[in-house]
Amino acid sequence: MQCPNCGSDDLKVIDSRPAESNTSIRRRRECNNCGNRFTTFERIERTPLLVIKRDGTRQEFSHEKVLRGLIRSAEKRPVSADQLEKLASDVESELRSRGVSEVPASDVGELIMNALPDIDEVAYIRYASVYRQFEDPTVFLREIERLRGRNNTETPDAPTDTNQTQTNDKK
Numbered sequence: 001m002q003c004p005n006c007g008s009d010d011l012k013v014i015d016s017r018p019a020e021s022n023t024s025i026r027r028r029r030e031c032n033n034c035g036n037r038f039t040t041f042e043r044i045e046r047t048p049l050l051v052i053k054r055d056g057t058r059q060e061f062s063h064e065k066v067l068r069g070l071i072r073s074a075e076k077r078p079v080s081a082d083q084l085e086k087l088a089s090d091v092e093s094e095l096r097s098r099g100v101s102e103v104p105a106s107d108v109g110e111l112i113m114n115a116l117p118d119i120d121e122v123a124y125i126r127y128a129s130v131y132r133q134f135e136d137p138t139v140f141l142r143e144i145e146r147l148r149g150r151n152n153t154e155t156p157d158a159p160t161d162t163n164q165t166q167t168n169d170k171k
Contacts, residue, residue: 001029001040008033049095050102058102063092066108070116073127079120087115121147 002009008031015028024043030036049061070084091111095103109131116124128134128143 003031003034003036004038005036006031006034046096047101049092051108052102052104054105061092061095061103061108063088066091066112069127069130070112070123073116073130074120074123077120077123079123083119087112087119090115117147117150 001011003011010032011029012032013027014030014037017026018024019026019041024041027040027042029038029040031038050058051061052058067084067088070088071081074084091108094111095107113124113128113131116127124147125140125143129140132139132143134140134143
């Protein structure tokens with residue numbers, strides 16, 4: 001770092017604080033040679049995380065793209081933007097914590113698919129229908145049954161056919 005006024009590298013930091021965007025640090029500096037004060041911004045440089053698509057192409061991971069997909073799947077559902085933002089951030093953090101520079105797109109989708117049912121089951125079904133490319137209603141029904149099975153591990157099944165229950169009661 002050099003003073004923009006005199007070119008000296010004899011500087012001191014007067015003040016440091018997070019910048020407005022919270023993605024960088026704002027530092028006030030003063031040159032010990034000429035007394036000039038100036039501001040610098042430092043940001044963390046992250047290595048790009050590449051997603052390997054189904055067709056083999058590579059694309060840089062996009063937090064915004066993940067968030068857009070989540071927002072679309074949760075449209076008109078009682079899901080807050082904060083919940084979706086947290087899920088997108090958690091997915092990105094998990095992928096980055098693996099310490100690799102490339103991940104298959106399927107890993108991104110599966111991380112979302114594992115977490116979304118806990119947030120909203122309808123949003124999960126909507127997301128799954130696009131992610132898994134459902135082509136007919138039977139696939140929807142299978143996925144709903146799988147989701148039900150996941151929930152029914154906590155409570156036993158109740159009778160679903162009320163006519164059968166009434167017939168059994170009369171006998």
